[in-house]
Amino acid sequence: MSDPLGLLTWTTFGAVAAMTLGGGVLTVTLRNLFHAVLGLVVSLLGVAGVFLMLASEFVAVIHVLIYVGAIVTLFLFVIMLTHRIDSAEEPQTSRQWFAALILGAGFFAMAVSALLRAPWAVASPPVEAASVETLGREMLTTHVLAFEAVSLLLIVALVGAVTLARREETRP
Amino acid sequence: MIPLAAYLVLSAALLAIGVWGALTRRSALGILMAIELILNAANINLIAFARHVRGVDATGGPMFALFVMAIAAGAAAVGLSIVICIYRNHRTVDVDRINLMKW
Numbered sequence A: 001m002s003d004p005l006g007l008l009t010w011t012t013f014g015a016v017a018a019m020t021l022g023g024g025v026l027t028v029t030l031r032n033l034f035h036a037v038l039g040l041v042v043s044l045l046g047v048a049g050v051f052l053m054l055a056s057e058f059v060a061v062i063h064v065l066i067y068v069g070a071i072v073t074l075f076l077f078v079i080m081l082t083h084r085i086d087s088a089e090e091p092q093t094s095r096q097w098f099a100a101l102i103l104g105a106g107f108f109a110m111a112v113s114a115l116l117r118a119p120w121a122v123a124s125p126p127v128e129a130a131s132v133e134t135l136g137r138e139m140l141t142t143h144v145l146a147f148e149a150v151s152l153l154l155i156v157a158l159v160g161a162v163t164l165a166r167r168e169e170t171r172p
Numbered sequence B: 001m002i003p004l005a006a007y008l009v010l011s012a013a014l015l016a017i018g019v020w021g022a023l024t025r026r027s028a029l030g031i032l033m034a035i036e037l038i039l040n041a042a043n044i045n046l047i048a049f050a051r052h053v054r055g056v057d058a059t060g061g062p063m064f065a066l067f068v069m070a071i072a073a074g075a076a077a078v079g080l081s082i083v084i085c086i087y088r089n090h091r092t093v094d095v096d097r098i099n100l101m102k103w
Helices: A004-029 A033-053 A057-082 A085-089 A097-117 A132-140 A144-165 B004-024 B028-052 B060-090
Strands: none
Touching: A004 A033, A004 B004, A004 B028, A033 A057, A033 B004, A033 B028, A057 B028, A057 B060, A097 B004, A132 A144, A132 B060, A144 B060, B004 B028, B028 B060
């Protein structure tokens, strides 16, 4: 990489990858669950950066809206509802953490060796990323059945979530 | 120009971190967070393939990723309300101590 643009691209990719993986490690290892959620936010923003580098700005924006805006807020509320503040001192990882680390590392090595050996039909230059207009058109024509199914699933999930989380008042 | 392999390695690393977290966390909430990491790793792969593999439909990958996000939101809502329900009945979300269906 001798040209300055390529170096800049790689630097950006390195920063974004470091955010993603570092945030992920913090999510998994931090003892206090509040701090773990903050690590999750860093990781999710890194993933949004990866989407931007892949020229999918619409997916990146939706990702930030759904994950950082909705899911992380939900996690924070549930942590506040279910964890006492003084429970931060309790051990948060199980005794098998080292075995799980070995398993994860082995899985990573296996996946990388398989992925790097696979004969991908790499496009060069890269495929033109789909515009928002194309995505919207496709979503309401080709994928309209999946779209409707997802809306039904979200309704069922929300009703189920409300039913489960509601305090039962009419218990005999 | 970042090659496809870099994205694949990044997503495999994120997936491995998620698997590690799902296996080690005691709190059910920590396990749900690790599962979110795993879903994100899958999304990175989908977008990277849509952009870097010859002959694919460029809208398919982003579309699949958007549906994955919608379903992840639904899964998080249901999973977290199950956690609240378990906490109300057991006063803990430690998965080592939730053994209602074990015996």
